[in-house]
Amino acid sequence: MAPEATPEPSPDHYFTAQPASAEERRELTVRLAGREVTVEVASGIFSPGRLDLGTQVLLRSVPDLPPVTPGPDGAAHLLDLGCGWGPVALTMALESPAATVWAVDVNERALDLVRRNAARLGIENVRAVRPEDVPGDVRFAAIWSNPPIRVGKDVLHDMLLHWLPRLEPGTEAYLVVQRNLGADSLMAWLNEHLDDDLTVSKLASAKGFRVLEVTRAG
Numbered sequence: 001m002a003p004e005a006t007p008e009p010s011p012d013h014y015f016t017a018q019p020a021s022a023e024e025r026r027e028l029t030v031r032l033a034g035r036e037v038t039v040e041v042a043s044g045i046f047s048p049g050r051l052d053l054g055t056q057v058l059l060r061s062v063p064d065l066p067p068v069t070p071g072p073d074g075a076a077h078l079l080d081l082g083c084g085w086g087p088v089a090l091t092m093a094l095e096s097p098a099a100t101v102w103a104v105d106v107n108e109r110a111l112d113l114v115r116r117n118a119a120r121l122g123i124e125n126v127r128a129v130r131p132e133d134v135p136g137d138v139r140f141a142a143i144w145s146n147p148p149i150r151v152g153k154d155v156l157h158d159m160l161l162h163w164l165p166r167l168e169p170g171t172e173a174y175l176v177v178q179r180n181l182g183a184d185s186l187m188a189w190l191n192e193h194l195d196d197d198l199t200v201s202k203l204a205s206a207k208g209f210r211v212l213e214v215t216r217a218g
Contacts, residue, residue, distance in 0.1 A: 030050075081145035111128040
């Protein structure tokens with residue numbers, strides 16, 4: 001079967017804090033963390049009508065989250081970078097309820113949906129925030145991300161160079177990237193530009209997507 005085509009983004013897709021499109025909300029039933037859940041989605045965000053194929057590949061490919069070990073601040077932190085309506089962050093929170101899960105996006109409508117969906121599912125350990133609202137001293141025990149490739153290389157590179165070095169020693173990040181949108185070249189670029197204690201390799205490949213594993217030495 002041919003890989004699922006990635007729809008073109010709407011004009012305000014990824015790029016604006018307040019989407020210009022009308023907010024058309026509806027419910028969606030999806031399977032997250034091994035259970036069927038009903039969530040709320042809306043127009044003007046990434047993949048408003050379904051659990052997109054790239055995120056499906058990511059969630060099927062990543063290993064179990066590491067055991068939660070509180071950091072110096074007494075908490076363990078996980079990151080979903082580019083959270084959309086929240087499938088990755090909600091999965092992390094369901095699988096690791098003792099951790100604080102940071103769901104990060106620039107889109108205020110997406111962040112509102114993550115908060116609503118967490119409340120709907122009785123999840124209390126998700127913080128849906130803009131990037132600048134994550135304290136600078138927070139380090140992450142895991143990062144899972146379907147990053148916004150279409151923001152352009154410069155913005156994407158800056159984003160990844162900001163967040164990936166915030167992995168704790170001995171931990172991993174996982175990024176899903178469509179093969180024909182530059183997954184292999186991104187892997188090579190990251191290996192060239194990240195610090196020496198961060199290495200990037202291909203974990204999995206399915207449905208036209210690559211899952212990249214970023215490992216920080218212990």
